[in-house]
Amino acid sequence: MTETLSTPAPLGAPPPRDVLLEVRNLRTSFRVLDGVVPAVDGISFSLRRGQTLGIVGESGSGKSVTALTIMRLIDIPPGVIGEGSEVWFDGQELLSIPLGKMRRIRGNDIAMIFQEPLTSLNPVFTIGDQIAEQVQLHLKVSKKEAWDRAIEAIRLVGIPSPERRVKQYPHEMSGGMRQRVMIAMGISCEPKLLIADEPTTALDVTIQAQILELLKTIQQRTRSALLLITHDLGVVAEMVDNVIVMYTGQIVEQGTVDQVLLQPRAPYTMGLIESIPTVEKRGGRLSVITGVVPSPFNLPPACRFEPRCPYRWDLCRRVEPDLYPAGAAGQLARCHLHTPEGEGRRQPALEAHKVNMTAGRAFGKSR
Numbered sequence: 001m002t003e004t005l006s007t008p009a010p011l012g013a014p015p016p017r018d019v020l021l022e023v024r025n026l027r028t029s030f031r032v033l034d035g036v037v038p039a040v041d042g043i044s045f046s047l048r049r050g051q052t053l054g055i056v057g058e059s060g061s062g063k064s065v066t067a068l069t070i071m072r073l074i075d076i077p078p079g080v081i082g083e084g085s086e087v088w089f090d091g092q093e094l095l096s097i098p099l100g101k102m103r104r105i106r107g108n109d110i111a112m113i114f115q116e117p118l119t120s121l122n123p124v125f126t127i128g129d130q131i132a133e134q135v136q137l138h139l140k141v142s143k144k145e146a147w148d149r150a151i152e153a154i155r156l157v158g159i160p161s162p163e164r165r166v167k168q169y170p171h172e173m174s175g176g177m178r179q180r181v182m183i184a185m186g187i188s189c190e191p192k193l194l195i196a197d198e199p200t201t202a203l204d205v206t207i208q209a210q211i212l213e214l215l216k217t218i219q220q221r222t223r224s225a226l227l228l229i230t231h232d233l234g235v236v237a238e239m240v241d242n243v244i245v246m247y248t249g250q251i252v253e254q255g256t257v258d259q260v261l262l263q264p265r266a267p268y269t270m271g272l273i274e275s276i277p278t279v280e281k282r283g284g285r286l287s288v289i290t291g292v293v294p295s296p297f298n299l300p301p302a303c304r305f306e307p308r309c310p311y312r313w314d315l316c317r318r319v320e321p322d323l324y325p326a327g328a329a330g331q332l333a334r335c336h337l338h339t340p341e342g343e344g345r346r347q348p349a350l351e352a353h354k355v356n357m358t359a360g361r362a363f364g365k366s367r
């Protein structure tokens with residue numbers, strides 16, 4: 001059984017010991033020629049040791065900027081981290097520590113796997129050199145020990161003949177193999193937290209399944225926590241304990257994976273799930289979320305999903321919704337349907353979602 005997300009502690013105090021990562025009121029924006037773009041707008045969440053958390057959203061929803069801010073990989077300027085933002089990792093507040101200390105944490109305690117391995121690997125060094133360099137830098141071991149660890153990491157990610165493969169260059173490997181190398185690099189220093197940003201997006205479907213299975217196995221074996229960033233709800237269904245859904249830089253829904261995928265409470269999440277094509281829907285019309293994501297320079301004044309929401313009413317144009325308790329314990333949704341004002345509209349919206357879903361089960365028999 002999965003646990004619910006814990007409620008973030010008040011600002012300033014470190015979270016309880018079992019919480020490995022806690023993000024509080026994180027706001028990241030960028031100064032550009034036309035003004036300031038709010039990329040992440042006041043998000044808070046926590047991740048316990050050894051657990052998996054998925055962040056889901058369309059392009060531009062702020063999920064990757066969240067990960068890069070946690071890693072302190074945002075250039076400042078043009079990036080701006082809002083006052084009062086906090087990122088607690090293993091008892092330390094990362095946004096306020098010196099950069100040198102942050103560099104030691106990066107790669108050592110927190111590792112990140114990026115979407116496109118070819119742009120993350122150096123083409124002029126062998127993969128063994130690249131993994132061993134990182135191990136030597138962070139773990140301060142001998143060259144020989146670092147090389148042995150590189151071979152072991154390559155073996156762990158299921159690449160055959162690791163002693164021979166470590167001497168190869170990135171261009172000598174397929175896309176799937178390169179992504180395995182990125183995972184090997186990520187786990188070579190046994191991090192407490194692995195952040196995977198769309199780790200399978202650039203791969204074909206069969207390789208995707210192998211890489212996800214591998215990530216799961218390694219995460220269970222090393223007992224590291226996993227923060228998985230994806231636009232793919234199918235990947236979330238397979239991989240994570242808890243999930244956060246983001247829209248225009250805000251969290252619009254959060255809860256356990258079963259709560260959010262099987263009984264979504266925010267109309268945006270409902271729309272995302274209804275629009276997944278399934279075998280049962282073959283031949284019929286696919287559901288879509290009408291309209292487009294609003295420009296960050298011209299966000300709707302209250303609920304940001306209002307122009308696209310089939311359940312909107314005048315309150316949604318006047319008052320910005322907060323995250324409210326919705327449905328099962330611990331589940332939260334940013335929607336007025338879950339306030340006393342939305343009382344009479346809530347049930348019809350949930351019924352409409354149920355009807356839309358009778359056309360097909362989006363997440364297979366396991367859910």
Ligand code: SF4
Nearest residue numbers: 303306309316335336
């Ligand atoms: S607050 Fe209103 S417009 Fe926004 S998601 Fe809820 S029902 Fe739709």
